Amino acid sequence: MSEPVRVAMWSGPRNISTAMMRAWENRPDTVVVDEPLYAEYLVRTGLDHPGRDEVVAAQPTWLPEVVEGLLAPLPRGKGVHYAKHMAHHLDLEAEADWTDDFRNVLLVRDPAEVVASYVRSREACEPDDIGLLQEQWLLDRWDALGADVPVIDSADFLRDPEAHLRWLCDWLGIAFTDRMLSWPPGPRASDGVWAPYWYDAVLASTGFEPYRPRAVELSEHDAAVADACRPAYERLRERRVRI
Template identity: 25%
Template sequence: MGRVVVLWAAPRSVSTAFEKAFSRRPSTRIVHEPFTDCYYFSENARSRRYGRQPDRLGYGPAAAIDEIYGCAAPLVFVKDLAFQAEPYVPDEFLAAATNTFIVRRPRVVLRSLRGLKPDFTEEEFGFEPLARLLRHVVEDLSQEPVVVEGDRFREAPEVQLRRYCERIGVDFDSRMLSWPDGRIRAWAPHERESQAKWHRTLETSTRIIPPEPAGHVDIRPEEADVVRRAEKVYAELQGYML
């Protein structure tokens, strides 16, 4: 196995499109959200939102790490949501990997997430876990933070990809900017419906789609504190953004 680069994400931050771009890079293998089954289906799951999958009960952190380390390629690019991985990912893995992050303005995330997971928890909103993971990587593991802003990536994909590649020490390839098929991979039966819903826009695309004009997002009373805390995280990460 070669070098491992991880993109830790907040939900709805264009992380899968960023992952798709890296899938087009030669000599690169993609691992898509290996900690999902730990979080939702394992014996130590933190949520049963999607029901039970008996065949995934034994899927724990070791299985997720084995999935990553089992890839044979000069570069292994892993994308996962920080909230799914944070309770499970071992320090030994984090210390050996290049850890990077992607985030988007909380109100934009909120607008997108509501339609897919209207009863999301604060943990699933993802900003606090992302911030804790970044602080751990920076303060305890002495790594330099690399943070992508999702809409900046959509506005200028080549500029952002070139900057990111330079920061992580790999070559940019122009093939990263387009694709004939937007699917990430064939989905397993237990994930097919959910993943198709979450990635519908990407799966019908052939390139990075520019962002829509920013609009007003109403904040419901029960969301106010969650959004306020997320906006503090976003402000904290701005100084690290490409």
């Protein structure tokens, strides 16, 4: 039996990461896991997020246990494991060697759009909250190791989801299926317990929405947060997959 393909998709919040997880879960050969580092992150940082106690109770809070679960054998008939990760959940001061056991992909979005969306759900936003600084750190780390890690910009992706998914499946060495382009609306058993706080749009979705430019108005503080993350975004975007 061939080894399973284990995909780690690293993103920031308020991106298309949950819709991307829907696309992969709609494959009959794939198991998905939703933000497996979330509880560990909340316990380590002490942050108070919506549904914090539910998240901490629902997931392992010790990193080795999280990683063990990500590497566990797959159910019969499943050959792909897809993990949706938030890059800001990763502890950059701890060992990140465990990430090398996965086919890593970075998913990015313009920081002004991310911040504008983020502050509609949260009162405050700082540069470390939106994942781009951590994604640049990860890319630099993997580059130093000579790892092949693609970067996907969500704006490009939404202009042609099929072409990007075909490219990604080819890079992973698995067959593309058009089941990845649409899915039934509603919740999934695999959704994190935080879904009621964050997933309204995805729960109503049946596919990827076409890209449209966003009108962004930010406060002085929030504009400074976006500006602080822009160099990281531009570096990541330079490396994006071009279809």
